Amino acid sequence: MVHLNERQKISQDALYLEDTYLGDVHTSVTATGHDEAGGRWLAVRHNIFHPQGGGQPADRGWLGECEVVPVRHAATGLVVLHATGSHSAGLDDLSEGDLVHTRIDAGLRLLHAALHTAGHLVEAACRVEGWTLAGSNHFPGQARIELTPPETGAQLTDAEEREKAADRLRAFIAAAMADDLPVTADHDDEGHRVVRLGDVHAAPCGGTHVRSLADLRQVTISAVKLKKGRLRVSYTAGHRTLR
């Protein structure tokens, strides 16, 4: 249930798409509601929270002193904030128009952005091999890109051939990082957000990214495996300013 006329267009700016490095903002409550389980949510006018989607996990953060997690609200398309756990103190008393301070867990944001950007880089390297993207997961500790190889070409059922391919991926990644390719986003003619790594890669994407590949550190291809006809390229990455 949304405490606003459902037909009324609720305005929300997706600041997380404009600036990965924006860690906090003063804004106002633009909508409130309850989910089916009865939990209360709030939506804010200027949203810095990335909800889970596109293989990237959700941010964590705070609204005032209340720890929150963002979720994409299906009925309205808004990114709404739920209190984590039972500590919703401060959230229940707020209503539309109230001014609030929101901030994200900046370290977690940078880790997610680094893993996600590295995923684009790994995908770009794999496309050079002629492989087609079939799926991606940018979660910490399980990051991987899944691809379909062409029916002809290198015999990737052979472990030695897969290791040679992994070395070619590593060389591509090292060269792109040495060039410090810029990571940019623009919109195509149909309004879809397109993310680019220099001129070597372009893909539709709604995630958060680092500013250029120099912001990444230790992008490592840990394994190239073949499972049920799909290649699974596992990788790790960190952010330059995190240890």
Ligand SMILES: [Zn+2]
């Ligand atoms: Zn992306």
